[in-house]
Amino acid sequence: MSRQPLRFLLQAFNYALFMAIVCYFATSPSIRILDDDEAVLTIAFAHAGQLREPCRRLSQEELNQLPANMRRLEDCPRERSPVTIEARLDGEILYRETLQPPGLFEDGGVDIYFSARIPAGDHRLALGLNDSVREQGFNLRLERDVSIAPARVLLVGFDQKTGFVVTGAE
Amino acid sequence: MRVNPVKRAYLALESWFNLSFGTDWNPLYHLGTLSFFLFWIILVTGIYLFIPFHASLEGAYASVEWMTHEQWYLAGVMRSLHRYASDAVVVTILLHLFKEFASGRYRGFRWFSWFTGVPTLWMVVTLGITGYWLVWDELAQYIAIGSARLLDALPIFSGAMTRNFVSGGMNDRFFILIEFLHLLGQPLLLVFLLWLHVKRLSNVNIHPPRGLAVGTLLALVALSLWAPAVSQGPADLESVPRALQIDWFYLNVYPLLEVWPPQQIWMLTTGITVLLMLLPWLPPKKKEPVAVVDLEHCNGCGICFEDCPFDAITVQARTDGARYEQEVVVDPDLCGSCGICAGACPASNPFRSARDTLETGIDMPQQPVDDMRRQTREAVAALSGDEKIVVYGCAHGLDVDRVARADTAGVRLICSGMLPPTLVEYALKQGADGVMVVGCRENDCYYRFGNRWLKARFAGERKPTLRARAERQRVCVHGAAETDLRAVERDLERFRARLALLRAEREEWVAS
Incomplete structure (x- = not known):
């Protein structure tokens, strides 16, 4: 075989090899995210803890010491309480975390995001939240039966008025 | 004279390509220009794809499906070329990196090109990630949540980003932001980095030999026809895909999120980046007398x-x-x-x-x-x-x-x-x-x-x-x-x- 056709053949081989590498790694190997009988529990919401100390009414004497343009009836410290959240599934603790309020003055709200694989099917879900240093234990609770289909997301959110909101259950 | 094993491996590869392509068309001698050529393919096909693409949560997936299946002979091929050229450019850039390292062309006065080349590679990777995002299929959903988790782990973000990707949290404005990044912001930054990368060179050539360009384009077209790029199932934030086909050229970091916390992944990627950028000085090379x-x-x-x-x-x-x-x-x-x-x-x-x-x-x-x-x-x-x-x-x-x-x-x-x-x-x-x-x-x-x-x-x-x-x-x-x-x-x-x-x-x- 003369040199030129051989060279073309080798070039074709190299291009084919290059494209084979590109084609294979563009999609393979695939990754497994969930088993067939698994679902996902996601807890995602933002919440600001209660103020560490309640507002205090200033006395007349204290008010008199303040400049006229800065006289407020109440003194409200900015610092907020850390937020503790716990999720139990069928009695087992799945997630428990205490989040410190962000910000220089620890006065910000916390963002909660947690996601975990759980077995699909029927479960007993118990949620608890503490957002005040002045209270012991959870000052907000929710406990209910849930049923989750495979590959679905059981989403726990939070509403300031009604408390925990669970969506995605069958 | 002893030749180190890395260089010996490179020279063997170079010899093989010289045998196949000759010295004029040897792809290893044109990795930079070949990468530029692939960028041209990405740009031209990207402009075409932008026309029928619908940048919204509701319309994105459907418009990409239309391109892939209804107008497969043009938009579908363009989509495949866009994807495969993007993958190929990662290969040429990595080979470029390997070549310069193996032949010792990254130290001394060459530090600047090497140093600026590392962020250029990362820019290419992030450009690819936002591109996958736009399809808004299950893979896009997976990388959107993964990216948000990674970004939330940085102290500059409040930790609220991931919440965008729970049911009902995502909106069209965020989607348009990603489109803006992919179509304008990132490409402009990439052009700037490429300019910086070759700034210390004279007679810069960005065009590969015609034969090599034609061969590469034909190979990409053949691949696009043989294995067209397709989407995975439509994104659904109320469910999680069981298995995904991921593009390992761009998305290799994401599976690590299943086993490592985001902070560790940042440490790994930052460590690799810093190490690569410091390579020209490890150890410092003695400066030769100049002209x-x-x-x-x-x-x-x-x-x-x-x-x-x-x-x-x-x-x-x-x-x-x-x-x-x-x-x-x-x-x-x-x-x-x-x-x-x-x-x-x-x-x-x-x-x-x-x-x-x-x-x-x-x-x-x-x-x-x-x-x-x-x-x-x-x-x-x-x-x-x-x-x-x-x-x-x-x-x-x-x-x-x-x-x-x-x-x-x-x-x-x-x-x-x-x-x-x-x-x-x-x-x-x-x-x-x-x-x-x-x-x-x-x-x-x-x-x-x-x-x-x-x-x-x-x-x-x-x-x-x-x-x-x-x-x-x-x-x-x-x-x-x-x-x-x-x-x-x-x-x-x-x-x-x-x-x-x-x-x-x-x-x-x-x-x-």
Whole structure:
């Protein structure tokens, strides 16, 4: 075989090899995210803890010491309480975390995001939240039966008025 | 001479491609230009895809499906070309990185190109990630949540980003932001980084040889027709895909999120990035002496300015009051110490001031032109035999001392491009029957243009030219790496035979 056709053949081989590498790694190997009988529990919401100390009414004497343009009836410290959240599934603790309020003055709200694989099917879900240093234990609770289909997301959110909101259950 | 295993592996790959493509089309010699060519494909196909694409949560997936299945013959092929060219460019960039590392072309004065190349690679990767995001299929959902988790782990974000990707949290405005990033923000930044990456080079070429470009395009089209790029199921934030086909060229970090917290992934990627960027100084390379201009012998012709591969020479108005209008200045920070400028200077003529020290307009302190002339004279004087050959070799290719014998002497140069053509003439005049120049492998000069300029000078296409009085049949140029001893010896043997034939013809002519 003369040199030129051989060279073309080798070039074709190299291009084919290059494209084979590109084609294979563009999609393979695939990754497994969930088993067939698994679902996902996601807890995602933002919440600001209660103020560490309640507002205090200033006395007349204290008010008199303040400049006229800065006289407020109440003194409200900015610092907020850390937020503790716990999720139990069928009695087992799945997630428990205490989040410190962000910000220089620890006065910000916390963002909660947690996601975990759980077995699909029927479960007993118990949620608890503490957002005040002045209270012991959870000052907000929710406990209910849930049923989750495979590959679905059981989403726990939070509403300031009604408390925990669970969506995605069958 | 010992060649390290990484370089040996690279040279073997290079030899294979030289065998397949020849030195003109060898993809390893055009990895930069090939990457630019792939960017052109990505740009053109991207502009076409932008027209039918609907940038909204509701419309994105459907519009991409329409392109893929309804107008498969055009938009579908464009989509596949867009994706596969994007994947191919990661391969060419990684090979480019490997090549420069293996051949030691990332340290010393080259630090800037290497240093700026690392963020360029990351920019390409992030551009690919936002591209996958736009399809808004299950894979897009997976990388959107993964990216948000990674970003939320950084102290500059509040931790709220991931919540965008729970049911009902995502909106069209966020989607349009990603589209803006992918279509304008990131490409502009990439162009800026690419400009920065090649800023310290002269004669920058961004076009690969036509044959290589056509071959690559045909291969990509064939792949696009054979295995069209398709979407996975539509994104649904209320469910999680069980399995995904991911693009490992761009999304290789995401599966790590299943096993590591985001902070550890940042530590890993940042660590790799910092290590790569610091490689040029691990350990620091000793700075070689740079080119020195001698205004007494410089007439400001500017040939060295034209030939400098690293943009280290500038031309400015004369400062010494001489009758010439211009002079050249060397920027020591940019100079690669290759000596190509010394070979370009018309004053580097060994026939000038034959008895005194040969001084030239621009010279290398570590191997002045006068030294080259002395080495040539001594080498020729020591030769014996019927065909006396002087072999000039560059310091980054084959060690020419390995081919030395009674009738063959080697003279080492910093770069083959620093050989003034008149020195070849000088060697023949001193009594050599032939001159061979062994530079780096053809089209792969360590200093970019050494062997190319040398050939052009010998062919009379570039100043200073090899004059007609030097018989062309007695001059031979060979490109060789450190491992190419046999090939050089073979070429040398053929050269000897040619010189012997010339000698026989001359003797016959004299006798007649």
